[in-house]
Amino acid sequence: MKKTKKTVNTEDPRGKKRERVVRIFNCSEDVWPFIEAYGDKKLQKWEIDENASLSDKDLFSMAEEFEFTFITPKAIDPLFVDYYKKLCQVRDLEILVTKRHTGKLCEDVLNDRVVMKRLIQLGKEYKLLNLTAYSTTPYFLELVETLKNSGVEVRTTEAPEKANAWTVNFYGSKSGIRQLTQINGAIRADLKMPDGVVSSGIIDTAGIAANKYIKEGGVVIKTNKGHSGAGVLIFRKRELPKKFADCEKKLVAIMKKDAYWERFPIVVESLVTPNPRIxxxxxxxxxxxxxxxxxxxxxxxxxxxxxxxxxxxxxxxxxxxxx
Structure with missing residues (x-):
């Protein structure tokens, strides 16, 4: 495997190495308001733990780096770490695991004296720390600010400036990407999305979805910040009642099980049959x-x-x- 990019850590005249890349796998933070709104707390914990279990996968987002520090909410199998280092020709991989795992990893880092002490120590050994994260969240920006206030030189090359941080949540949401597509669809005819609307509230959404289901024989309902299939309802033929009142009633009952349907915008759209050839x-x-x-x-x-x-x-x- 040939690498095309690397971080050079030759020392500057003051004796400090130039840069240390630090990766933070804050997957659950990306959709934290959604996870927090789970009605079933056991399911909420399962979702947080499942996201943490994807830490080993995120190592490959750093495949171009020869040396870096990786912060994760869950320990990674040493055999997998050895396999990754050999495959990607990594010379120096340091893995830091927080003592607590609440789902908000950057906040857990701030409350972990051992991990914070190590980051500050790295800040003294290197001219600057280049922090990257799975998602630019308010918790990540708070961690960056705290490190800066501790005298650590920090840069975030893959994160937007604070003034533009809103774009992460907006365009990373179901309603935001739909609005962006509608705006640009007028310019590019090949940029399309299934027919649909952005709604709010369970009652109104159930009515819109029931009408679409009866008319089209299928419907998809998405909460604004769901992920990996959580917060998505797909209904095909014969899965909902044909009469409007019965269909609406069943949809209301289903959505009332989780608070996020009432808390966030909802997208209701046509069910599209995928083309397996693409x-x-x-x-x-x-x-x-x-x-x-x-x-x-x-x-x-x-x-x-x-x-x-x-x-x-x-x-x-x-x-x-x-x-």
């Missing part, structure tokens, strides 16, 4: 938007999604998508 039916492309607006293509993949809309992983390779 990326297995669920193609995906990832991009990086720079401060100046330039867009950098990262990779494309096919997503593994079951009939409930639950995400199960990705397939990456040259032949994933047709030419």
């Amino acid at each position: 990326g297995g039916g669920f193609p995906n492309a990832e991009f990086f938007i720079r401060q100046d607006g330039n867009v950098e293509f990262l990779y494309y993949c096919g997503m593994r999604v079951n009939t409930k809309g639950e995400f199960g992983g990705v397939e990456i390779g040259e032949d994933v998508l047709p030419k």
